[in-house]
Amino acid sequence: MAKKSLLLLVLACLIVSLALGAGCGGGKKSDVDDEEASTADDNTAPSINEVTTADITATSANIKWATDESATSQVEYGTAADYGSATTLVQDLTTTHAVKLNGLSSNTTYHFRVKSKDASNNEGVSEDATFTTLAGISGVAVTDITISTAKVTWATDAAASSQVEYGPTSSYGSSSTLDSNLTKNHTVQLS
Numbered sequence: 001m002a003k004k005s006l007l008l009l010v011l012a013c014l015i016v017s018l019a020l021g022a023g024c025g026g027g028k029k030s031d032v033d034d035e036e037a038s039t040a041d042d043n044t045a046p047s048i049n050e051v052t053t054a055d056i057t058a059t060s061a062n063i064k065w066a067t068d069e070s071a072t073s074q075v076e077y078g079t080a081a082d083y084g085s086a087t088t089l090v091q092d093l094t095t096t097h098a099v100k101l102n103g104l105s106s107n108t109t110y111h112f113r114v115k116s117k118d119a120s121n122n123e124g125v126s127e128d129a130t131f132t133t134l135a136g137i138s139g140v141a142v143t144d145i146t147i148s149t150a151k152v153t154w155a156t157d158a159a160a161s162s163q164v165e166y167g168p169t170s171s172y173g174s175s176s177t178l179d180s181n182l183t184k185n186h187t188v189q190l191s
Contacts, residue, residue, distance in 0.1 A: 042120035046071040051114055051126050058106035058136040058157075063114060064098045067124065071116035073097040081111045081128050093119060106136035107158035135160040149191045155184055162186040 046067040054062045063075050070093035078084035087099050097116065104110065110133070114126045135156040144151040152164050159182035167173035176188045 042118065042122060045122040046116045046118050046124040048114060048116060048124045048126045051129060053129075053131040056131055056133060058134045059104050060100060060102045061104065061110070061131055061133065062098060062100050063112060064096075065114050065116075065126065067095050067097065067116050067118075069118050070095055071097075071118045071124065073099055074115045075099045075101065075112055076115065077101055077110050077112040079105075079108060079110060083111060083113070104133050106133050107156075107160075108133050149189065152186075152188045152190060154186050156186065157184070159184055160186075162188055164188045164190060166190060
């Protein structure tokens, strides 16, 4: 008789727990269950903001942005607004994003947009933006060095202005006057 009563009690507990979503101990569902239900019901894409470019060189650029919830990171980019290239998807979920673009052409304007997906696979996409890579510099040489002068020459792959920063340390401290004449072959006399 005791076994029959125990079995009825267990069945009653299961029926109540299924009806109320509570365990047999009378407690409510776990926070993990609530979080999973919340994620399953999430239909809102991450909001993307603070999209910036940094550390632009002749062949690379860093793209940074923030999202209002943890999400993946990816950048689509190209020389036109239809992009054509994309970085590898970074699957780590974060609210601060940074992706480096490499192998870019110098002195070229690039279009880009950033994309982020949250844990529920909702995707946020930014507006189109642009940046221009720097001209490529090659053949830097210092000649005609005296106790108080030196000549610095170099070439760029596109017409650009000329200026040299110099000094006794890597902090420089001095710079030549900016020559705004656009040329591919540059010469600056330091004195």
